[in-house]
Amino acid sequence: xxxxxxxxxxxxxxxxxxxxxxxxxxxxxxxxxTAYRIAALLQQRGKRxxxxxxxxxxxxxxxxxxTLADVPFPIDVVDVFRRSEDAGRFADxxxxxxxxxxxxxxxxxxxxxxxxxxxAGVPMVMDTCPAIEWANRG
Numbered sequence: 001x002x003x004x005x006x007x008x009x010x011x012x013x014x015x016x017x018x019x020x021x022x023x024x025x026x027x028x029x030x031x032x033x034t035a036y037r038i039a040a041l042l043q044q045r046g047k048r049x050x051x052x053x054x055x056x057x058x059x060x061x062x063x064x065x066x067t068l069a070d071v072p073f074p075i076d077v078v079d080v081f082r083r084s085e086d087a088g089r090f091a092d093x094x095x096x097x098x099x100x101x102x103x104x105x106x107x108x109x110x111x112x113x114x115x116x117x118x119x120a121g122v123p124m125v126m127d128t129c130p131a132i133e134w135a136n137r138g
Contacts, residue, residue: 003086005059006109007128011125012128015101019076019077021047021073021075021076022048023049023052025080025082027049027051027060028059029055034105036059052078054066067134068090068094071103075097076101077102078094080108080132084110088104089129091104096124101122102117102123103125103130106126109127
């Protein structure tokens with residue numbers, strides 16, 4: 001079965017299995033938001049979450065940062081919960097800070113950002129959710 005490049009099963013497995021620290025762009029302290037629920041799931045799956053939000057709140061017990069550049073330790077995956085038209089700059093910032101991967105959430109699509117990120121040698125998944133991918137594994 002053929003998969004679109006942005007849903008490469010090997011990249012999905014690499015990001016879900018071989019990473020620890022996930023910066024969650026757009027994560028606030030609002031438990032009604034999808035980003036909050038997915039960040040909680042990431043924690044349940046053993047990931048360290050790093051909230052990235054302009055107001056830098058503490059969320060789910062983790063200190064937030066206003067930008068990816070403000071994070072003082074390595075980031076494995078930058079998980080983007082932003083509108084598609086805003087998401088590309090976060091992929092570029094992820095590459096700039098040396099993140100090991102980029103994940104655009106379900107409904108977040110920016111083909112140009114995908115191409116730039118992959119051209120920079122950074123694995124990327126786009127238009128899916130870790131919860132969906134973990135559920136697909138059975």
